[in-house]
Amino acid sequence: MKQIQTRSGLLSALVFLALASQVSYVTAQSLDEVLGVRAATTQDGKKSQIKIDEVKDQTRDLLTQYKQVMKVVDGLKVYNLQQERLIRNQNEELAELEASIDSVTVIERQIGPLIERMIANLETFVSLDIPFLMSEREERVEFLKDTLDRADVSVAEKFSQVLQAYQVENAYGSTIEAYTDMIELGGKSRQVDVLKWGRVSLVFQSPDGETTGVWDNDARDWVILGDEYRTGVRDALRIARKTQTADIVKLPVKAAGE
Numbered sequence: 250m251k252q253i254q255t256r257s258g259l260l261s262a263l264v265f266l267a268l269a270s271q272v273s274y275v276t277a278q279s280l281d282e283v284l285g286v287r288a289a290t291t292q293d294g295k296k297s298q299i300k301i302d303e304v305k306d307q308t309r310d311l312l313t314q315y316k317q318v319m320k321v322v323d324g325l326k327v328y329n330l331q332q333e334r335l336i337r338n339q340n341e342e343l344a345e346l347e348a349s350i351d352s353v354t355v356i357e358r359q360i361g362p363l364i365e366r367m368i369a370n371l372e373t374f375v376s377l378d379i380p381f382l383m384s385e386r387e388e389r390v391e392f393l394k395d396t397l398d399r400a401d402v403s404v405a406e407k408f409s410q411v412l413q414a415y416q417v418e419n420a421y422g423s424t425i426e427a428y429t430d431m432i433e434l435g436g437k438s439r440q441v442d443v444l445k446w447g448r449v450s451l452v453f454q455s456p457d458g459e460t461t462g463v464w465d466n467d468a469r470d471w472v473i474l475g476d477e478y479r480t481g482v483r484d485a486l487r488i489a490r491k492t493q494t495a496d497i498v499k500l501p502v503k504a505a506g507e
Contacts, residue, residue, distance in 0.1 A: 360404050367411045368393045371418065379466050381421070381445040382428070389414055422448045427489035434462070434471055444486050450500045454482045463501045474501060 372390045375383075393411055396402055426445045431438050432453060441453040441460075451464040453471065461474045461482050474482075481499030488495055 357404055360408060364404075364407050364411055365397060367415070368397060371411070371414060374418070379445075379448060379451045379464050381443065381451055382426070386418070389417070421445070425485075425489045427486050432471060434460075442486055444482060444489055446485065446489075446500060450502050452478075452482050452485075452500060454479070454486065458483060465503075 368390065371393070375386045375390060393407075393414060396407055396410060424445075424447065428443055429440060430443045430453075431440055432443070433439075434441075439455070441455050443451070443453045445451050452462065452474075453464075454461045458479060461476075461479050462471045463474055463478075464470075465472045478499060478501055484493060484496065485498045485500060487493035488498065
């Protein structure tokens with residue numbers, strides 16, 4: 250009986266060992282599988298993280314590009330507004346130019362007769378003014394009259410020349426000039442020294458200083474002066490020629506209403 254129990258116990262022990270061995274084998278196999286799954290999960294996680302980092306970098310690059318593009322867009326908006334204002338101003342200027350061009354024909358028709366009247370008035374003025382530098386002034390008027398009929402000279406140039414002639418005549422009123430000229434005196438032509446003191450006084454003196462006279466524009470003739478003006482006219486001639494320093498001189502001046 251004891252021998253049977255011993256065999257049963259031994260058999261039980263062998264069965265237990267077999268089961269324990271099988272359980273250990275199953276446990277070890279399950280652990281390997283778990284570790285394998287975990288390793289695979291780790292590798293997949295690394296790959297996923299790499300992809301995430303790549304996407305993140307791409308997103309950052311796209312954001313940077315977007316910001317740069319938006320800066321360009323903002324700049325273009327400001328530029329477009331400036332161009333719109335410029336175009337609007339240019340359109341206004343074009344409208345003004347078109348209006349001016351439309352009136353050019355009318356102005357050209359009117360400017361020609363105006364220039365002709367200005368030349369005629371200048372010629373009359375010179376003939377009625379005190380007779381200083383008459384050759385020079387009459388030649389200027391003749392030049393303007395000749396230019397008026399020239400087709401190769403523009404209307405603008407003709408008008409400019411007439412204005413210059415008027416400016417020269419205007420400047421004569423504030424200049425002092427001394428020159429030698431031939432005048433009619435007592436029915437005879439004589440060479441004298443002439444002094445133009447603005448348009449206030451036009452006097453002459455013979456080279457020997459013996460004869461001194463003044464132009465009377467009302468009588469349109471020369472009038473002989475007394476000896477009291479001889480020194481004043483002589484000194485004035487010297488001052489005009491810059492051979493004597495400026496000083497007070499005595500000249501005949503016709504008073505207003507005289």
